[in-house]
Structure formats: structure tokens, C-alpha cells
Amino acid sequence: MASDPVTTKPVLEIRDLALAIGGARVVDGVSCAVAPGEVLALVGESGCGKSLTALAAMRLLPRAATLAGGEVLLDGENLVALPEQRMRALRGRRITMIFQEPLAALDPLSSVGTQVAEATGLSGAAARGAVLAMLAEVGISDPARRIRQYPFELSGGMAQRVMIATALISRPAVLIADEPTTALDVTIQAQILDLLRRLAADRGTAIMLITHDMGVVADIADRVTVMYAGRIAETGPTVELFAEPRHPYTALLLAALPRLSDAPKAPLAVIRGQVPLPQAFSAACRFADRCPLADERCRAEQPPLREVGKGRLSACWHAERVR
Amino acid sequence: MRGLTISTRVLLGVLLIMLAAALAAPLISPHDPLRQSLLLRLKPPGSADALGIFLLGTDDLGRDLFSRILYGARASFAVATLSVVVSLAVGVTLGLVAGWVRGIAAAIIMRLVDTMLSIPAILLAVLTVAVIGPSFTSLVMVLGLTRWPRYTRVAYASTLQVAAMPFVQASEMAGASTARILARHVLPNIAGPLMVVATSEFGLMILFEAGLSFLGLGIQPPAPSWGSIMSAGRQYVERAWWLTVFPGIGLFTLVLCVNLLGDALRDRLDPRSAGR
């Protein structure tokens, strides 16, 4: 288990990040932090803005999205204010990212070795040596043969290992993993998550894991930040959050997880309703329509993110009443 | 008309003005386009004589260029429209048949489509017109009967798709005639893509007509056509630049308008391919 997050200085800190697409703020007031060696999970339904947040940290936002405010501090340096040349020096070396579909994230016409080597900034024999060593470390057998292969010759799990190798080869301070196991078989999922956790612990890399799967969160995250409709709902250490959620959305997410202890043929728990579209955002709490605890106040005013325990924050007027 | 951008409206406006000018040629033409005068050969724009001003000059037989350009516009519009109509009719019919009946008929039709698309259109047009003799009718027929494959492809794919749908089979069992099913379900679906193809084909047919007339295989003199005017202009390029510049501007403007409108139409009807 990672060290106490409250006292260890975070290596990556996102403060009040706001992103806009068109006129609407699709990410608003998002703040989180990760300490070295720690795994923070950023969890939420698709469309809640978690991937955009990750891309913003890498300064790889799509054309349509613009930064509307906030900071991203890497070792104290504000990434959003840097000139592109400086950011480029940091990308792939100090802060790296892996993506959801590993086979799509590799150039189909370039060999595996070439692409991993690009993350080192080296060339020739030095690059080859580093690549071989790293491929072995992520559990790829016969790396000398794999180096010459093309992406289409790899399985999904193998490709994701290659991506991890690429991301960690230059010993970055932060690794952002955007749904790294969603496109993989369940059995491979576990292996990849294990690999990530082990490498992070060994190298002291901070991992920000983006996912929609609470099961994955339970597996390797030390701390969790739950996002809903572009805002943070709740954040806190995994074990405590799972045991005692302090936001109705988190509670419903947990309730929706199927468990072995459920009666067979029991209907799956569902959160009724749908995530609101950015155009429909108003001054009210964005979860109000689907929330079993919602009242007048919730529909009138957005709850601020406030402390509801040690290392725990929640954006809910009724945080204490949850579960 | 709502939702059209300013640029689209401008383009439509220009196109309609040209069409109106072409249709009204007999009324607004300052001179008789066929009237020759040896004294007035190759006069520059603005020249005048007792009969009036020759706004854009005269050609190698003393005929007023502006009038001939107006009548040439008529020829362009006429040939392009009629040939598009012919190829639409032939192409869509064959496509519907191929998609509905399938089997051998479809195989033959689609092989024919592939083959016709393998012959560069202008060569086939040149050969055919040369063989059957150039005239307005042969021009329309040749252009119409060489361009139908593009429409067939669209109609075929769509018919196949619709024919496989359950509600169509249900309609059949309920006794609806083939024609009715095709008319009610297939045609509305393909109308959009067909319009996009037809618009780009229209522009192309205008260029083809001009090109064939330029080669002497299109509208025959003395009837005016932009292509044949420019062919004569090529001969006198050193003495009479206006013979090639003005008809060319007309031709270029018309085709440009049609192409841009076609792009705008495609963006509207098929946003997925927008930007192409």
C-alpha cells in the first residue's frame, strides 16, 4: 500500500482544470494529484471527461477542445503554460501515456523495435540494447524476434506490453494509462494490471489510471477520483471509498457491480437515466436527475467539493447521508 | 432556402443568372449570332459600327462574340442537362434491375459497369461520335450512354440493401408490386447520393461538350458553342485574344459554380464525406 497521500508530495497535480468544446465546459473544476509510486484511478462513465483530462495533461488535446482554465503541475512546472518545444522534451520522458486500443496505437507500417526506440531518443546499438532490456522486463519472451515484428503480428495483450515498455523505458515520473485493459481479455487484464502495479512500485512511477470499471479500481488503485459529467463527484483512498462511499453516484456505481454473492438470476442493478449532455448543464448539481437523494437544494445549486473526512472529498450536499 | 450559407447563395445566384441569360438569349442578344461580315472580322472588344457595339469583339467571320457566347451557353446547358437526364434514366433503371433481380442479370450489368468505367470516357465519346457523325443528338446520346455506370452503382447498392430488409419482404407478400416498393422505399433513399453524382456529372458534361466541340466533334458550326469558338480562337490566338479568353471565362465560371455547389450539396447530404 502506498504511503499516506496527504503527507507525500505529489509529482503530478491537476488544479481546477477546465476544458471546453464549443461553448460548453465539458470538464470543470477538476483537481487531483498523484504521488510517486502511487496509483490513482480516475473513474467514471464514458463521456465524463476523464480521457480529455488525461489528454490535457499531455497537451495532446484534439483540435475541438480548448483549455478554459486551470493548471497541470509536473514537479511544480505548469505544463499548460509551457512552449511546445519544452513540452515535447517532457513528453515520453517525464510524463507518458498509454492508450485503450494498443494495436491501433502502433503504426502498422513500422516495426515494434523502431517505435519503442523512439521513446528513448537513442539510436543504433544503444537504442537496441535499451529496447531489448525493456521488452524483457514487461514480460515479452524472445524480444530479439519481437523487435523486428510488425504490430499486426502481435496479440492485444502483447501489444499493450509493448506500449507499456514504450511508456516506461525512459523512466518517467508519471504514466497516464487510459483504459489500458478495456480492449483486452479478462485473463490478460489481470496480467497487465499486475505488470503496471509492479513496475510502478519498483520504479517509483506515479500512475494515473483512467477507467470505467470499478473492478479494475479495486484491483490496483491506491486512491480513487470519481468523475461525473465533467466534474469530480468524490475522491479518496480506495478501501475507504469502497467501504463507505460519500457520494450517491459512487454508491450506485458500487451497487451496480455484479458480485458472486448475488442470487443467481437476480436482475443487474442499473442507474436509471442518462448522463446529461454538455448543452444541458446548468447551475444545478449535474447528478440531480438520477440521484435518489436529490432535493430542492441539489436542483438549484451545484455542491462544491469539500472535505468529508481524512483525505476524502465529496461534491454532494448530502455526503454524510450516503448509504 | 433556409440554412444556406452566403457563399452558397452567391453561387446559386451566379448559376441562375447564367441560366437565365442562356434561356433569354434570343431576347437579350444584341446581334444575330450567325450574321457574318467580312468587313468586321476579328474586331477587338468595344468596336462599333452602324449596327451597334460589339461588346466582346467579333470572331473570324465577323460574328458578334457576345451573342455567340450567349447562344453557346444555351448549347452547354442543353447538352449537359439532357445527357445527365439520359444517363440518370438508363443508369438508375439498370441499377434497380440489378439490385432487385440479382442473379445473372445483375452479374452482367455490373460487369458492364466495370468495363465501361475502364474506358476513358473522352476516347469512347470521340470514337463514337466520329463513327456516327457529329450532331446535337449524337452528342447527347453518346454522353448519356457513356456516363450511366456511375448512377448504376449507387442505385444497385441501395436496392440490394433495401431489398434485404424484412419490411420489404413483408410488403411483397402482402401483394405490393415491385414498382411500388422500389418507388416508395428505394428511390427516396438514393435520391440524395444520386443528386450529388448528378451535380458533379453536370459540370463534367459541360466540360465534355466544350472539349468535343473544340475538337470539332460536338456542336457543328455555324451553330455557336463555347468549344468551337475557342477552337477558332486557338488559330487566331496571336491576333484575337478575346476569342479564347471570354468564352473560357464563361465556361470556367459555370463549371466552378457547379463544382462548388456540388461540394456544398454533398456536405449537406452526406456529412461523413464532408471536406472531400
Place this chain on the structure above:
Amino acid sequence: MRHVASRLLQAVIATFGVITIVFFVMRLSGDPTLLLVPEGATAAQIAELRHQLGFDRPLVVQYLAYLSDLLRGDLGQSLVQRLPVSLILGSRLPYTLELAAGALAVALIIGIPAGIAMAVWRGGVVERILAAIVVAGQSLPTFWSGILLILFFGVTLRWLPTSGADSPASLIMPSLALGALAMSTFARMTRISVLDELSRDYVNAARARGLSMGATVARHVLRNAAIPVITVTALEIGNLLAGAVIVETVFAWPGIGQLAMQSIQARDFLIVQAIVLFVSVTYIALNLIADLAYTAIDPRIRSDA
């Protein structure tokens, strides 16, 4: 391998189709003898010529004879020039090939970089200017741009010769005129292809590894984007050969395009038939090559073949 075989079959069917279509077009006006007969021939002379050329035989027999001649490479004898058609064609073909090469060079050198620029600097001033030039290129009638070039560079500035193929300089204007339309097509195709690739995950992943946008485009995007552009190149070469008819007429360039027009004037239809067949078969062959070239470039397909 299956893929290669089926494409070959398609090409063969298309070739037979073309040969058949041309056969029927030549007989559209009824008696093909009338097309080939010199002016002022008597009925008796026409009848004799008809017999000599075999046009009095049943249609099926004529078709088979025609097919077998073509397969042996026999394109017939020109009645006007009294020389084998293949000889006449062969003497003029190099000029057209030279012109096509020049036009292709113009189209590639201007069109492809323009397409890349439009994709990479999307939404900017650069894109809009280039897009306007591309649309203009597509709407310009080839013969008009040819004449304008003559007017400007030949007549007014007197820098370049206005016709003929006597000097290397005389290749410049015809190549520009013929290449303009192809240039637009290449620019459009390249732009779409590059845009497509830019939207793929591996672009972001490459940048996440620390590559600059420029390096990503150069090292990864361009190769992937090249694949569809190669198909277009083959198609465009076919279009260039066809468009040569007009450009050669405008510039009095002694290639097969001018030959076709001269032959129509001289009522030497066997030559025209041969030209149409030749260009069509070349077009089909080029398409086939383009399709097969895919296999060579894309390692994914290579391993299945």
C-alpha cells in the same frame, strides 16, 4: 494469392468487354466499310472492299477474326497511309508517353505537397488558399488552360514555343496544361488520406512518445497515407493518356492524341479504333498494377499472400 487471381480475372473480363464494345461501336453506323472507304468510290469498289476486309461475313465470324487478330497483336493495315497500324501507332506513342510523364511530374510535385499541407494546417489560411487553387484546377477546361498558357508565355512573353515538339522547352506548357486536373485530384486524395491517418490513435501515441508533429507526419503518417494515393496515381495515368487528345490538339504535339484527331479527319478509323483499344487496355493494366502494389507496400497483406 486468391486476391491476385480474382483481380487478374476482373482485368481480363474488362479487357474483353472493352474489345467487344469497340467492335460494336465501329458498326454503329451500319456498314463499317463505309467508314473506311475513300471519297468518291463506286458501289462496285465498295463491295469489293467489303469483301476484302471481311465485312460481308456473319457478325460472329467477324468478331472471332477480330479477336484472334488482336490477340496476335495485329491491329490491321491503314487504308489511308498503307502502313500497318501498329507501326503508325508505335512511331507516335513515345511523344504521348513523354507528355504524360511531364504532366504526371507536374501533378505529383505540386499536388501531393499541397494535399499534405492542406491536411496538416487544416483550418488555416494556407488550407483555404490551396483549396481554392485545387477547385480552380478541377474546373479549368484543359484546352482553355492550354490556350491561356500559350497566350501568356508564348505570345505575350515569348518565353516558350507555342506549338510542336522541337525543343525540351516545348514540353513545359503542355505538361502544365495536362497536369492541372491531375494535380487537383492528387491534392484532394492526399489531403483526405493524410487527414484520415491523422485521426488515428498511433499519431497521438507517437506524440506521447515525444515525437514532434512534423516527425510524426514524416516518419509514420506519410507512409500510411501513401497507400490510397498510389491507387489514384494509376487511375490518373489513364486519365492523362485520355486527356492527351485535347492537349496534343491545342499544342500540335505529335502524339497519339493528335494522331487520333488527324485520323478522324482522314477517315482512317482503324487507327482510331487501335488508339481507343490501346489506351483502354493500358488503363485496365494500370489499375491492376495499382491494386497489386498495395500488397507490396502493406506488410499486413504481404504475409497473407
